[in-house]
Amino acid sequence: MRRAVCPGSFDPITNGHLDIIGRAAKLYDVVHVAIMINPSKKGLFTVEERIELIREATADYGNIEVEAFHGLLVDFCKQREIPAIIRGLRAVSDFDYELQMAQMNIGLSGVETLFVPTNPTYSFLSSSLVKEVATWGGDVSHLLPPAVNAALVQRLAER
Ligand code: PNS
Numbered sequence: 001m002r003r004a005v006c007p008g009s010f011d012p013i014t015n016g017h018l019d020i021i022g023r024a025a026k027l028y029d030v031v032h033v034a035i036m037i038n039p040s041k042k043g044l045f046t047v048e049e050r051i052e053l054i055r056e057a058t059a060d061y062g063n064i065e066v067e068a069f070h071g072l073l074v075d076f077c078k079q080r081e082i083p084a085i086i087r088g089l090r091a092v093s094d095f096d097y098e099l100q101m102a103q104m105n106i107g108l109s110g111v112e113t114l115f116v117p118t119n120p121t122y123s124f125l126s127s128s129l130v131k132e133v134a135t136w137g138g139d140v141s142h143l144l145p146p147a148v149n150a151a152l153v154q155r156l157a158e159r
Contacts, residue, residue, distance in 0.1 A: 002029045002030075003031075003080065003082045004028040004030075004032070004085070005031070005033075005073070005076065005084070005085055006020060006086050006087075007033075008036065009035070009036065009041070010035050010050050011045055011127050012050060012144070015122060015142075015145065016119070019119045019122060022061060024086045025064060029063060030064075032065045032066075032067070032076075032080060033066045033067075034067060034073070035047055035051060035054070036073060036076075037069065044155055050068075051066050053145070056145070057145040057148065073085065074109040077109065084113070085111060086116055087114075089116070089117055098113075101113070125143055131152070134153070135156055
């Protein structure tokens with residue numbers, strides 16, 4: 001069974017994430033989507049909500065496992081015998097940090113990182129930008145899976 005992981009914060013999942021996950025799903029038997037918990041960051045969505053939104057958005061792919069993990073990504077990989085981390089690269093500006101993480105991760109445990117060029121339609125897209133635009137009433141529905149957009153509109157209205 002060929003396995004890979006798409007790790008991230010996914011607060012919330014965007015169409016850019018979905019594009020990378022969908023492409024990984026065509027290359028691997030099982031793609032694990034790992035919500036890496038960062039205790040110093042308070043998310044707009046709870047981890048359980050993020051899991052549910054990702055499950056719904058990826059349900060049609062048929063080979064996606066979604067879970068949250070508290071700890072190092074390399075430990076997540078080791079425990080599940082995952083040899084490859086998939087990360088999207090939106091622009092050159094992503095590269096420095098991504099290269100650092102990839103080199104750290106291979107040094108820690110031998111797990112490889114494969115970079116996938118983001119679809120240019122989403123090269124400007126990030127969860128934080130989507131949240132900022134939506135906070136001020138901007139329409140981001142074309143950038144998010146429908147259920148995520150609905151959840152975002154509702155969450156911001158509750159505030
Ligand atoms: O969606 P993001 O915030 O760009 O994802 C970053 C993420 C979660 C992949 C990265 O911060 C991570 O791997 N965190 C888990 C803790 C860890 O392994 N840190 C060392 C990375 S070299």
